[in-house]
Amino acid sequence: MNRPAHTWIAARAVALLEDTGSAKGLVDLLKPHSCSATVGSWLPDMGGARPGSGFIGNHIFKIEPWSDSKDKHYITPKDKLLKRLGNYRAVSGFLKDPAYQLPASWWEVAYKGDAAPGRHIPNRAMAVCTMLKDLILMGDKEVDGIFPGTIDFTPYLVSKVRTRAEAVATYFFMLSHFVADGCVPAHCDARKMMGSSNTKGLHGKWEDRIAKIVGGYFEDANLICQGTVPKEKQTGFQVVKQSRQVPVVFKNEPVPSLGKDDKGKDNDVWMEMVNVCRASFAIASIVAPKEEFPYENTKVNVSIDDVFARPNAVPADVVDKMSLHDAVLNTAIVWQSIWNDVIQRKK
Numbered sequence: 001m002n003r004p005a006h007t008w009i010a011a012r013a014v015a016l017l018e019d020t021g022s023a024k025g026l027v028d029l030l031k032p033h034s035c036s037a038t039v040g041s042w043l044p045d046m047g048g049a050r051p052g053s054g055f056i057g058n059h060i061f062k063i064e065p066w067s068d069s070k071d072k073h074y075i076t077p078k079d080k081l082l083k084r085l086g087n088y089r090a091v092s093g094f095l096k097d098p099a100y101q102l103p104a105s106w107w108e109v110a111y112k113g114d115a116a117p118g119r120h121i122p123n124r125a126m127a128v129c130t131m132l133k134d135l136i137l138m139g140d141k142e143v144d145g146i147f148p149g150t151i152d153f154t155p156y157l158v159s160k161v162r163t164r165a166e167a168v169a170t171y172f173f174m175l176s177h178f179v180a181d182g183c184v185p186a187h188c189d190a191r192k193m194m195g196s197s198n199t200k201g202l203h204g205k206w207e208d209r210i211a212k213i214v215g216g217y218f219e220d221a222n223l224i225c226q227g228t229v230p231k232e233k234q235t236g237f238q239v240v241k242q243s244r245q246v247p248v249v250f251k252n253e254p255v256p257s258l259g260k261d262d263k264g265k266d267n268d269v270w271m272e273m274v275n276v277c278r279a280s281f282a283i284a285s286i287v288a289p290k291e292e293f294p295y296e297n298t299k300v301n302v303s304i305d306d307v308f309a310r311p312n313a314v315p316a317d318v319v320d321k322m323s324l325h326d327a328v329l330n331t332a333i334v335w336q337s338i339w340n341d342v343i344q345r346k347k
């Protein structure tokens with residue numbers, strides 16, 4: 001996703017929590033700072049945030065057929081993946097739609113993402129999540145006032161080590177970046193034709209199309225802060241309000257918890273994101289079937305029309321809105337899981 005899309009996703013996740021009455025205190029914390037925090041939503045794509053890795057190499061999860069195709073650990077049958085994803089994600093509806101089926105044999109093969117250790121989307125999301133809980137527990141007065149209760153180490157924290165509400169909001173927006181990228185099919189498919197946002201390949205062109213749905217309001221030139229004063233005097237309240245104008249529709253029901261594993265145990269964010277990335281890879285494989293675009297193909301210059309203007313192609317608008325919907329919903333799910341965990345740890 002590009003900057004406007006990432007900014008919108010984070011702002012819309014705040015709006016979704018608010019509209020559905022989910023994680024209420026968290027909304028009180030994030031909403032006032034949802035303009036100054038927008039930098040967090042796209043900061044992970046900046047060169048300085050990925051030293052040595054180049055391009056987007058520090059948070060991808062590009063999946064491909066695993067050399068040992070019968071390695072059960074990396075095989076996820078369709079029914080299992082759908083169960084793990086729950087029925088609330090747009091991607092689940094898509095994978096069940098008879099119009100867009102992958103052959104049964106596709107689900108019997110092992111697939112694996114092979115990013116460098118610590119540098120794939122589930123790792124990055126989990127890392128921010130874990131640290132963020134502690135940073136909230138070390139919060140300043142404003143943060144403390146929103147997360148009720150006390151914690152045993154509070155008396156040992158001098159005011160300067162406490163985390164400001166603006167910083168907490170910015171870290172939540174950073175987290176949304178990793179979650180959102182996991183919902184982009186091109187981000188989760190290792191085929192050379194997919195490329196990355198700043199190389200040839202489908203990725204960048206696909207993202208540009210997604211950004212058109214989001215619209216110009218979320219360009220960072222409109223929102224980025226100058227010093228402490230948001231440009232054009234935007235406030236977090238305006239940014240969140242404006243996010244509802246983008247034509248992606250959400251159900252008015254409480255934001256779900258993280259899913260469960262096959263034994264019924266609660267997922268952590270790492271596992272949740274692995275499942276989300278696997279679903280995105282399946283979508284990429286429906287959009288660009290391996291029969292026409294083999295996984296081992298080294299061709300880079302594939303145009304957006306080569307994929308989306310084929311006879312029986314998946315409508316671009318359907319895929320793009322699905323990615324945006326799930327990026328927002330998954331962000332809200334992960335954020336809410338932090339909120340629930342932190343309030344349980346306070347007494």
Ligand SMILES: [Zn+2]
Binds near residue numbers: 001044045056177181
């Ligand atoms: Zn990214």
